[in-house]
Amino acid sequence: MAARWREMEGNLLIAEQLQYNRVELQQTVDKGVPSLNTEQRVVFDAVINDAMSCDKHRPGHAYFVHSAGGCGKTYLCKLIASKLRAEGKIVLCVASSGIASLLLPGGRTAHS
Numbered sequence: 154m155a156a157r158w159r160e161m162e163g164n165l166l167i168a169e170q171l172q173y174n175r176v177e178l179q180q181t182v183d184k185g186v187p188s189l190n191t192e193q194r195v196v197f198d199a200v201i202n203d204a205m206s207c208d209k210h211r212p213g214h215a216y217f218v219h220s221a222g223g224c225g226k227t228y229l230c231k232l233i234a235s236k237l238r239a240e241g242k243i244v245l246c247v248a249s250s251g252i253a254s255l256l257l258p259g260g261r262t263a264h265s
């Protein structure tokens with residue numbers, strides 16, 4: 154799906170995604186990654202390695218991250234999005250409700 158979107162001209166989502174300041178995002182990553190705890194770091198590395206090595210011949214995987222409230226899932230997701238956007242990747246952050254989507258950078262509801 155992502156590969157086909159890239160071929161489309163005038164796609165608003167792609168245009169939005171390519172407007173991030175990659176230098177600022179990399180600074181956020183450089184500051185944030187050392188602060189991750191062990192569990193967060195394991196997920197961060199797994200998702201980033203997977204996303205960076207996937208292409209049209211090798212699709213990425215879905216990851217389910219579970220913890221009690223307030224343990225850093227959102228923090229981790231934001232850092233993952235920052236890292237991939239800093240690398241020029243397109244990241245669509247979605248949540249099931251509008252309120253939840255406000256917690257994610259560039260977030261929107263999955264159905265919007």
Ligand SMILES: Nc1ncnc2c1ncn2[C@@H]1O[C@H](COP(=O)(O)OP(=O)(O)OP(=O)(O)O)[C@@H](O)[C@H]1O
Binds near residue numbers: 193220221222224227
């Ligand atoms: N590695 C970290 N370093 C510094 N602060 C962190 C770290 N992980 C999480 N936090 C902070 O802890 C607080 C709770 O984290 P976060 O909101 O990501 O948890 P959550 O698991 O998404 O919570 P919920 O399940 O309730 O949505 C936030 O203020 C976040 O900035």
